[in-house]
Amino acid sequence: MLVPERSQIPVVVLAGFLGSGKTTLLNHLLHRSGGSRIGAIVNDFGAIEIDAMAVAGALGDSTVSLGNGCLCCAVDVSELDLYLERLSRPSARIDVIVIEASGLAEPQELVRMVLASENPRVVYGGLVEVVDAAEFDATRKKHPEIDRHLSLADLVVVNKLDRAADGERERVLRLVRSLSDRAAIVPATYGRIDPEFLFDRRPSEERVGQLSFDDLHRQEEGEPDGSGAGQGDGEHRHGEHCGHLHTAYESLAFASEVPLGPRRLMEFLDSRPDGLYRIKGYVDFGPHDRDNRYAVHAVGRFLRFYPEPWAPGEPRRTQLVLIGSGIDTTALGKELQSCEDGAPHADEQSMWGVLRYVQDPDEVQDPDEVQGLDEVQDADGVQDPDEPGSDADA
């Protein structure tokens, strides 16, 4: 039933909680895709399309952005169809389409949307769920529905293993395995998985069957399905967002043509409220560094800056998206505005606070140390017979 025809393009849904590493993984795939051409549909939760900007450079015309709101509810389905249509045209020569969901999207809704597509050139290619190993316990505590997302996945990438202590890694991997039904579990850092997981080796028919057409229709009609989907946190009724992660979150978009003062921004970041879980975007520090914009990422208490040269002719400006729960977005907006600093000169020490959070090159492993297929076990611990033996926890 869901076996793709030769000519059909698989559409893979890439989901995972805020900041787990979806964009990082997508960028990795784009750089390691070999001859395959990937089309990407990026869904940002915030009003500024930060994720789309983060992948656009690599993709050119084969990336499209579904902005402002969770794809699972807020975006018009016909818009998704339009993009699928565009990317699946033979002239685009796309081999696989990846939909990067917002970090607050409901995976089952996205899968439902792809399955509902009447475009004969595309076929649902599986659900990849990215997990932040370092934040896994805290995220589950806040959002028990994460367990349900894992149970729907075909492939779970347990990412950020570099941030988890040795014993912790194994514990988290075991826990994810126990929650993931029959999905393959891939340990990873910086999303470096073997692209073959998504391209040639599409999830098997049985795995897709975990969330079959029938299951999805039953859920839509509100019938109990026994799969756990749509249960536990209150049943989802179409048109309402009961139990959806994004109902508990608010976002704020901040843009400014005036550079931000590094000291003031650091004060803002150091005193950010716990509810402000995610910050992402680009900062212009004006005279403090005229050559680079600073990509910024906060995930929980984790904070990193990544200086990257301004593109020629690129307008100098700051664009940030803040996402959190129980946050006062108006007050945060004002605080950010008070970080603006139009002074023409910089003093030497002002960037020190920021530079403490610039990624240490040693932190990033050798890109060739990609998690390979031979290092993967299925959730039941049984290795694929045609894969050489290797410990998944390694």
Ligand SMILES: Nc1nc2c(ncn2[C@@H]2O[C@H](COP(=O)(O)OP(=O)(O)OP(=O)(O)O)[C@@H](O)[C@H]2O)c(=O)[nH]1
């Ligand atoms: N230490 C470490 N950091 C990582 C790893 N993977 C991603 N990151 C960092 O985590 C931050 C968030 O990564 P993204 O790829 O933007 O996460 P995302 O899931 O796309 O975020 P949202 O779209 O907001 O949900 C960035 O600073 C990444 O560089 C990893 O394996 N280890």
